[in-house]
Amino acid sequence: MLPRTSRFVWNWALAEWNRQYETGENPTALQLKKQFNQIRREQFPWTWEVTKNASDQPSLDLGKAFTAFFAGRARRPKFKSKKRGKPSFYLANDQLELGDHRIWIPKLGWVNMAENLRFTGKVTGARVTKTADWWFVSLGVELPDALPEHTQAAVGIDVGLNRLATLSTGEGVENQAFLKTALKKLRRANKRLHRRKLGSKNREKARRQVARLHYRIACMREDVLHKLTTRLANCYGLIGVETLNLKGLLKNRRLARSFSDASLGTLRRLLEAKVAEHGEQVIKVDRFFPSSKTCHCCGWKWEEMQLSDRVFVCQHPDCAYFHFEQDRDYNAALNILREALRLIGLLDQAVCGTGLDEDVNLAVDVG
DSSP: OHHHHHHHHHHHHHHHHHHHHHTTOOOOHHHHHHHHHHHHHHHOGGGGGSOTHHHHHHHHHHHHHHHHHHTTSSOOOOOOOTTTSOOEEEEEGGGOEEETTEEEETTTEEEEOSSOOOOOSEEEEEEEEEETTEEEEEEEEEOOOOOOOOOOOEEEEEEOSSEEEEETTSOEEEOOOHHHHTHHHHHHHHHHHHHSOTTOHHHHHHHHHHHHHHHHHHHHHHHHHHHHHHHHHHHOSEEEEEOOOHHHHTTOTTTHHHHHHHTHHHHHHHHHHHHHHTTOEEEEEOTTSOTTTBOTTTOOBOTTOOTTOOEEEBOOTTSTTBTOEEEHHHHHHHHHHHHHHHHTTOGGGOOTTSOOOTTSOBOOOOO
16 A cells, blocks of 8 residues: 555656646645645545655655756656556654564554664664565664775776676686576576466466566675675775776677676676775776786787687787786786876886885785
């Protein structure tokens, strides 16, 4: 009932917003909220059967959505569907109560939670959502600002498909390709779904099975990305990463699914957010910088290098790495680190990728 009420109020507010906007008016979230409260007792009495947040918050959420749309940060808000939408509702801090492994929700009573709240502070609100067959509650808690512990280590990261990430320290992070691994099982589930009759209970069961598979894949992928980005943010104060044209990569019909499975955009977004929380910085290296074709020691460029060449061999006779075979991605990570240091004015102190002076602990291993 709560998700249904929230979805109904959202759709009503969006339709009213569009109507007022087309007539030249300037609608706001607070105006729509007051307007709905004036007519809900007569026209929609069933909305009183649930907590007031189910009918108040959707208008405010719609206002935030339009603010992001007009600022160019998001798409235009759309109507929510009962079948394709994601059921959710909001609870203010005066509408809930937390206990031992449980939460009190109006009209529902005490509901068990999988774990206790891990943070101590003032709870500002909660949002309950449903994904696949599971319900989740996201709690907002006010916490004091923690003083970040600064570290002077620096690292360069080269991302890709063969390996999810290769660090300038020589460490490689495997691309586990969760979607590719579960593709056979997912195809069987989709075939089973499309064989079921529209509107039948068996079709709904098959749809829920497909949703559970997609959710499981997404959870495993997010787990790997969160653990990796958290470790990098805790260990390094300066991280060099290469910018990628992700939209362009997804247009490659041969590799689009592999790039989506790797979720490189999410990796960079999480890394930037977590590094910023620690008060450190992520240096973005332009994607046209020839990190894979350039020797990290002498700067010699392999112009004829192909994507199939996985080993980099420097051909400059005066280079310390002359005819020395190096991993292509490792060499690129070292170049990304050097370019990041150049962008912030520290390259003059780095010699042949071996590091900086004693004041900066540069995480580079040249073998």
